[in-house]
Every structure is written in C-alpha cells, then in structure tokens.
Amino acid sequence: MALLDENRWNDLIFTDGRWRGGSGETVDVLEPATGSTLGKLNLATPADVEAASRTAAAAQREWAAAPHVERAAVLRRAAALWAEHAEEISWWNIREVGAVPGMAGFAVQTAEQECWEAASLPGRPYGELIPTGEPRLSMTRRYPVGVVGVIAPFNVPIILAIRSVAPALALGNAVLLKPDPRTAVTGGLVLARIFQEAGLPDGLFQVLPGGRDVGEAVVTDPRTAVLSFTGSTEAGRRVGELAGRHLKRAHLELGGNSALIVLAEADVDQAVNLAAWGSWFHQGQICMTTGRHLVHESLYDDFVERLAAKAAQLPVGDPARDEVALGPVIDAGQRDKIHDIVTSSAGVPGVRLAAGGEYDQLFYRPTVLAGVTASTPAFAREIFGPVAPVARFGSLDEAVALAGDSEYGLSLGIVTRDALRGVELADRIPTGIAHINDQTVNDEANAPFGGVGASGTGSRFGGAAANIEAFTETRWITVRSQAAGYPF
Known part of the structure; x- marks a missing residue:
C-alpha cells in the first residue's frame, strides 16, 4: 500500500494521531515544473496549534517515562520505513519541490540516516557525576524539554524537518511541526505517515502547515519550550525576538552567502x-x-x-x-x-x-x-x-x-x-x-551543523552532542545519606 495514499491525507492535517480537517483554508499542492495540482492541502490556524500543543504536552509525559529501548525502537522502525518507501517519497519530492532525482534520493537517504542516528540517543548516558565539597553525591542529569516547536522551510523540506524532529522525539519530547505550505506533503505529511507506521504513540507528533500566524502561534504557545527554526535570516530574527520575549530557547539555522x-x-x-x-x-x-x-x-x-x-x-x-x-x-x-x-x-x-x-x-x-x-x-x-x-x-x-x-x-x-x-x-x-578541496554544500547526519553571524546561532543540529544540548535541559541533583544540618 502506498505510504501517501491521497485519500488518507488530502485536505486534512495530522494532529492527535489522526487525520482530520484543519480550521484554515484549503490550498492546492502545486508542481512548480508544470503548475499542475498534485492534491489539496488543508491549512492549520492558531486555534489548531493551541489544541495540538495541549494534547502533545499530555502525551509527552508518558513518552519521556517510557524505557529508552522503546523510544529507540520507534526511531529504528522509522529509519527502515524511509528506505522501504524511498521511491514513492522521492517521486513526491521531485514533483512538489522540483528536486532533480539525485537530490530527491539524497534527501530520503539523509532522513533515513537521521533516524538511525536519533535511535542511538535514548541509550546514551544522560548525566555525569561531578565533584562536590560536601558529604554528598553530586550529579547532573538531562531531561526532555517537553514540547518542541519545529518550523521548516520549502527548499529541502524532508531534511530540514527530520533533523530536528527525529532527535527531539528520541530524547523524550513531543513535537509540533509547521512545514512551509508550498512543500507540506514532503516536509510534513510524509513524516506523519512515517512515524504513524513506526508506532509512535498518538499525540507526540503533530503537523500544522500554515502561514506566519501559525508559526507565531507555535513560538508563543506556553507549552512549547524550545524552538527549532530553519529559514531566512529575516524571518529568523523575528522568531528569535519573539522567542526571547517569551523566554524560550530558539535554535536558528538561517541564510548563507x-x-x-x-x-x-x-x-x-x-x-x-x-x-x-x-x-x-x-x-x-x-x-x-x-x-x-x-x-x-x-x-x-x-x-x-x-x-x-x-x-x-x-x-x-x-x-x-x-x-x-x-x-x-x-x-x-x-x-x-x-x-x-x-x-x-x-x-x-x-x-x-x-x-x-x-x-x-x-x-x-x-x-x-x-x-x-x-x-x-x-x-x-x-x-x-x-x-x-x-x-x-x-x-x-x-x-x-x-x-x-x-x-x-x-x-x-x-x-x-x-x-x-x-x-x-x-x-x-x-x-x-x-x-x-570541496565545495560548500555538504551534510551528514552525524556531523554538527550550523553557522555564525547572520547564519544562525551555531551548531545546534547534527551529532549527538549538538542534539542532546538542543533538546534537553540539565538538572543538578545531590543526594545525602542523612539530612544536612544548618546553624538556624
């Protein structure tokens, strides 16, 4: 059966583990090479974001408590599904994005590798013992941030979505993904189908295609703790400013020259x-x-x-x-x-x-x-x-x-x-x-990725260290064998 059977997703969005109608308008999915219509896409609204974040936050608590082997298994199944459906997904990437076959195939292979890399994250050490001057055990421990908002652009939609979605899920978070409406099938609905088939529990991954208002709703929603944005420097400045006003971390991968x-x-x-x-x-x-x-x-x-x-x-x-x-x-x-x-x-x-x-x-x-x-x-x-x-x-x-x-x-x-x-x-x-002795366009799932200056906030994508830093919080924990005594 086709992964992207049009009857499953046409004129729908994916929230709460099911396909349903969004609150926004319906737009055509266009093929840039010919101008022909490939399908219909229902857009989300800020109201959909609010509802999705509420269910995502509820689902995330149980997911974070799940055994690490369970989370890793979902990511491994997702990786295998990218390979199994590579030809179909590549076809959509060629038609919807305008990618040549080599680029389309590379995007799918990278998505597969991103999921394999993410599958290794749940089993990694999530803390360390640190020295202390007191008679106690002192340690740090990593915890999921909760709900991660991912905003991805049109140009390489599969890679620029999955490189945040996969590690965020693997580390115990829920994800709200806002793909660009121009490429929301390959940049959003494909990922929904992959994780649905991989057995990801309902509510953990929600796809909300829409315009600027939907992106702003993802950034400002009180339940999203971390934002991962890829796009233009101009838009990234707005996201960073908005996230700063709401005291949220924003990982920004922006333009380049x-x-x-x-x-x-x-x-x-x-x-x-x-x-x-x-x-x-x-x-x-x-x-x-x-x-x-x-x-x-x-x-x-x-x-x-x-x-x-x-x-x-x-x-x-x-x-x-x-x-x-x-x-x-x-x-x-x-x-x-x-x-x-x-x-x-x-x-x-x-x-x-x-x-x-x-x-x-x-x-x-x-x-x-x-x-x-x-x-x-x-x-x-x-x-x-x-x-x-x-x-x-x-x-x-x-x-x-x-x-x-x-x-x-x-x-x-x-x-x-x-x-x-x-x-x-x-x-x-x-x-x-x-x-x-190489040109500037290179990407590997296990390598840190990011720029400086107007190109973004540094290497916040790729590699275990960058991903763990991006999508977890660090807590200091101490343990004494008996209660401490103080002078008053």
Missing part, C-alpha cells in the same frame, strides 16, 4: 567542477550554496571561461520527465527575486554576464557573473538561486578580507594543492563549516 576560495596552485578543472555543483545544485536553493567564488588572479580568466562553458551546456527542465541537471525554482516570487539581483548586478560597471541570466517560466538558467566586487548586489546578498558571482583576489590577505566581508558565516570551501595551507586559511575566516 558562502565563499569558495580557489588558490593560485589549484587545478582549474577541479575547481570549476566544485564551483558548478556548489552554486547550481538544487537550483541554488540551499543555505550552504556557494554564493561567492573568490579566484586567484592568475587563474581568474580561465576559471570564468570554463565555468561559463559548463553553464551553457547544463540541461534545465522538468526533473519528473527529463534527464536534467537543474529543475524549477519554487515559485514566481523566488524567480523574480533571483532575476532582480542578476540584472541589477549585470548593470554595474565592470560586471559581465558571462552565462545565463535568462529563464523560461520557473526554469532559471545557471548563471555566471564575472567582475563582481564586494559592493555588487550578487556578491553582497544571499541569492538563493543558480547564480555564480566570481571575484578575483591577489593575496591571501585579500582573499580573507573578501571572504569575511559578509554578515553570514555558514560554510566555506577552499581549493588548493596544499591541504594544510587550506586549513590555516580556513582558521582565519569565521564560519560554522569549512571544507578543504
């Missing part, structure tokens, strides 16, 4: 291969996308020529029907934002449109902008589209200055024949992630 530095001794063909993938994979709709190419002046002209030639020969089209390298961007608003940055940059004196800069419907050609400087819009702003702005540098100090000339600090790539030199250079540039 990552640099790829090509040093003088680099192999140009290898560098161009990395650059093309870093800027154009998934239409550039990834927070880690290479947004700035910094190339040594001795290689600059050759690099631009070869990158532009690669852009010209890459096929763009419907990934569900054709073998293409790039699919559509998510919607017309995103396309127009990309094109505005490209055209305004191409109009700057000294900047040359070396390839691309054109689109057909939602299919934007891979684009190369040569001659950019730190003041060029395409260099200074996160584009979130398939655009490669290329700047030149002469010295390592100049490369460091250019790479650091950004409010963002997510990922960094350095291409060099001297790997240790690359590490030394990376140490001079503040980012949450750095790759030597």
